[in-house]
Amino acid sequence: xxxxxxxxxxxxxxxxxxxxxxxxxxxxxxxxxxxxxxxxxxxxxxxxxxxxxxxxxxxxxxxxxxxxxxxxxxxxxxxxxxxxxxxxxxxxxxxxxxxxxxxxxxxxxxxxxxxxxxxxxxxxxxxxxxxxxxxxxxxxxxxxxxxxxxxxxxxxxxxxxxxxxxxxxxxxxxxxxxxxxxxxxxxxxxxxxxxxxxxxxxxxxxxxxxxxxxxxxxxxxxxxxxxxxxxxxxxxxxxxxxxxxxxxxx
Amino acid sequence: xxxxxxxxxxxxxxxxxxxxxxxxxxxxxxxxxxxxxxxxxxxxxxxxxxxxxxxxxxxxxxxxxxxxxxxxxxxxxxxxxxxxxxxxxxxxxx
Amino acid sequence: xxxxxxxxxxxxxxxxxxxxxxxxxxxxxxxxxxxxxxxxxxxxxxxxxxxxxxxxxxxxxxxxxxxxxxxxxxxxxxxxxxxxxxxxxxxxxxxxxxxxxxxxxxxxxxxxxxxxxxxxxxxxxxxxxxxxxxxxxxxxxxxxxxxxxxxxxxxxxxxxxxxxxxxxxxxxxxxxxxxxxxxxxxxxxxxxxxxxxxxxxxxxxxxxxxxxxxxxxxxxxxxxxxxxxxxxxxxxxxxxxxxxxxxxxxxxxxxxxxxxxxxxxxxxxxxxxxxxxxxxxxxxxxxxxxxxxxxxxxxxxxxxxxxxxxxxxxxxxxxxxxxxxxxxxx
Numbered sequence: 001x002x003x004x005x006x007x008x009x010x011x012x013x014x015x016x017x018x019x020x021x022x023x024x025x026x027x028x029x030x031x032x033x034x035x036x037x038x039x040x041x042x043x044x045x046x047x048x049x050x051x052x053x054x055x056x057x058x059x060x061x062x063x064x065x066x067x068x069x070x071x072x073x074x075x076x077x078x079x080x081x082x083x084x085x086x087x088x089x090x091x092x093x094x095x096x097x098x099x100x101x102x103x104x105x106x107x108x109x110x111x112x113x114x115x116x117x118x119x120x121x122x123x124x125x126x127x128x129x130x131x132x133x134x135x136x137x138x139x140x141x142x143x144x145x146x147x148x149x150x151x152x153x154x155x156x157x158x159x160x161x162x163x164x165x166x167x168x169x170x171x172x173x174x175x176x177x178x179x180x181x182x183x184x185x186x187x188x189x190x191x192x193x194x195x196x197x198x199x200x201x202x203x204x205x206x207x208x209x210x211x212x213x214x215x216x217x218x219x220x221x222x223x224x225x226x227x228x229x230x231x232x233x234x235x236x237x238x239x240x241x242x243x244x245x246x247x248x249x250x
Numbered sequence: 251x252x253x254x255x256x257x258x259x260x261x262x263x264x265x266x267x268x269x270x271x272x273x274x275x276x277x278x279x280x281x282x283x284x285x286x287x288x289x290x291x292x293x294x295x296x297x298x299x300x301x302x303x304x305x306x307x308x309x310x311x312x313x314x315x316x317x318x319x320x321x322x323x324x325x326x327x328x329x330x331x332x333x334x335x336x337x338x339x340x341x342x343x344x
Numbered sequence: 345x346x347x348x349x350x351x352x353x354x355x356x357x358x359x360x361x362x363x364x365x366x367x368x369x370x371x372x373x374x375x376x377x378x379x380x381x382x383x384x385x386x387x388x389x390x391x392x393x394x395x396x397x398x399x400x401x402x403x404x405x406x407x408x409x410x411x412x413x414x415x416x417x418x419x420x421x422x423x424x425x426x427x428x429x430x431x432x433x434x435x436x437x438x439x440x441x442x443x444x445x446x447x448x449x450x451x452x453x454x455x456x457x458x459x460x461x462x463x464x465x466x467x468x469x470x471x472x473x474x475x476x477x478x479x480x481x482x483x484x485x486x487x488x489x490x491x492x493x494x495x496x497x498x499x500x501x502x503x504x505x506x507x508x509x510x511x512x513x514x515x516x517x518x519x520x521x522x523x524x525x526x527x528x529x530x531x532x533x534x535x536x537x538x539x540x541x542x543x544x545x546x547x548x549x550x551x552x553x554x555x556x557x558x559x560x561x562x563x564x565x566x567x568x569x570x571x572x573x574x575x576x577x578x579x580x581x582x583x584x585x586x587x588x589x590x591x592x593x594x595x596x597x598x599x600x601x602x603x604x605x606x607x608x609x610x611x612x613x614x615x616x617x618x619x620x621x622x623x624x625x626x627x628x629x630x631x632x633x634x635x636x637x638x639x640x641x642x643x644x645x646x647x648x649x650x651x652x653x654x655x656x657x658x659x660x661x662x663x664x665x666x667x668x669x670x671x672x673x674x
Contacts, residue, residue, distance in 0.1 A: 150662075
């Protein structure tokens with residue numbers, strides 16, 4: 001029986017938020033338009049806030065560690081985020097497609113978690129969903145507009161979709177931990193998230209005149225700590241200060 | 251031809267139920283995106299509950315030369331203002 | 345300041361007698377404290393000087409995102425990361441408000457961007473210095489934002505309505521920026537020897553560039569008189585610089601930092617500090633483009649603009665399609 005308590009769930013949720021926020025933060029000051037720079041920073045700020053809640057819960061269950069302890073002191077193998085969020089920013093199309101594929105999972109996931117048997121989980125989910133509903137609305141809108149925009153924007157969005165679609169499967173395919181979490185009533189059955197994700201993504205891509213790759217192999221492993229090489233570099237930057245000055249307060 | 255996103259004027263109604271107020275402007279490709287951008291740019295500190303956007307080029311404005319004829323007539327109607335009327339203090343608040 | 349060397353008309357300030365009737369009416373309005381609004385008549389020099397000043401200010405906000413922005417991914421705690429991101433995002437917002445204010449004077453944001461990227465338009469010299477350690481983030485908030493606020497508070501009363509309103513919003517939002525910077529420095533000074541050294545080193549590197557932010561000494565500033573008559577500049581460079589020094593020195597002392605100026609001395613008679621000579625040669629070199637990071641800053645802005653063209657054009661193309669469909673359906 002895998003370790004299926006709220007701690008594992010909180011780590012998975014929190015690490016996704018943390019690594020994606022870290023990726024988005026790198027755009028600040030470099031986005032394609034001033035209005036977009038500000039909007040994307042809002043999403044990143046929401047995700048940092050959610051990271052603090054989830055990792056705060058996970059740390060509390062680990063005998064009083066802080067969210068910062070978990071964010072800055074763990075090595076790559078202990079991270080539980082999916083591979084999708086650690087993928088490099090690429091061009092802005094890649095960043096947007098990554099966001100869209102993630103949001104389309106994140107929103108139904110949180111909606112389900114609001115009914116978690118663990119009230120702490122339900123509370124964090126209820127707080128986060130308001131923000132994530134807007135993330136999904138925004139990323140969906142941009143995927144449609146840029147997919148059905150100019151020839152170049154269409155081509156870039158399609159290429160980003162081809163690259164990142166294979167990573168979405170990991171979010172939607174339950175592993176033993178997901179199954180145990182669902183059984184314990186702590187999380188929802190990923191099957192229901194999968195159907196919500198599929199119908200939203202299919203409808204969006206159709207309107208965007210984009211095509212999901214057929215028979216794309218599923219890239220996974222992050223949930224078990226088997227990451228892509230990209231994560232090591234993300235952590236090197238994220239954790240550098242805490243590693244270089246152990247125990248210092250900032 | 252310039253492909254610049256058009257300019258929009260943004261009006262926001264705050265929490266306290268007053269009218270929408272002009273808060274500034276921004277660029278967006280169309281009205282829907284202007285509303286989204288306005289949400290992200292002008293309500294970062296919880297400032298609003300409702301957003302209006304108007305394309306800047308669609309606003310008809312009075313011209314400064316008309317300032318006299320437009321606004322001076324109301325200047326002379328002092329009786330529209332409560333301070334015009336002397337009410338004895340004994341009457342109390344009115 | 346954020347607009348350090350705004351070229352004015354270069355002509356001497358006219359007396360009311362020398363002015364045309366329009367100019368006189370305009371100047372009298374300003375003298376009476378009436379705001380000038382976009383559609384009002386204004387002398388061409390006023391319009392041009394304002395466009396230069398506001399766009400320089402806007403460019404400074406946008407380029408100013410870069411030195412701090414490069415620490416967002418390295419901030420030492422989640423809370424510091426969120427604060428820094430929110431602050432840099434505010435700077436983007438302030439750039440946006442200012443570009444919009446300049447646009448009311450008949451210049452487009454794209455035109456202003458072109459001027460920045462071609463090197464024709466200037467931005468504050470301060471952002472051409474590198475951020476080398478986390479303490480630099482503290483020093484920038486404390487000193488650079490502190491200096492900026494000194495300049496921006498009086499600009500809330502400037503004669504041009506849209507600029508004044510943008511400054512009011514900016515000042516309100518910026519109130520936390522300087523405090524978060526000082527809080528970082530305070531925390532460092534409470535830390536171990538390495539942290540205290542980091543803080544002192546940052547102050548050593550940022551002190552003089554911060555003083556340069558106020559622009560050339562009044563004696564060498566050729567553009568001030570007209571701008572002051574037009575109330576688009578309220579205080580002289582030296583006045584503001586003195587005020588900044590007087591305010592900042594006790595703050596440094598309070599947390600045990602030493603201002604890197606051997607000539608710094610309290611002057612009882614003037615009720616302020618005397619301080620050493622600024623290296624104006626360095627200032628002019630940085631403004632000319634020869635600072636430590638000018639090249640990197642401009643490259644980053646050009647890359648963002650060029651790489652983002654497909655995004656801006658793609659969204660415009662979609663909006664046009666949608667509008668066409670709507671018309672066809674009606």
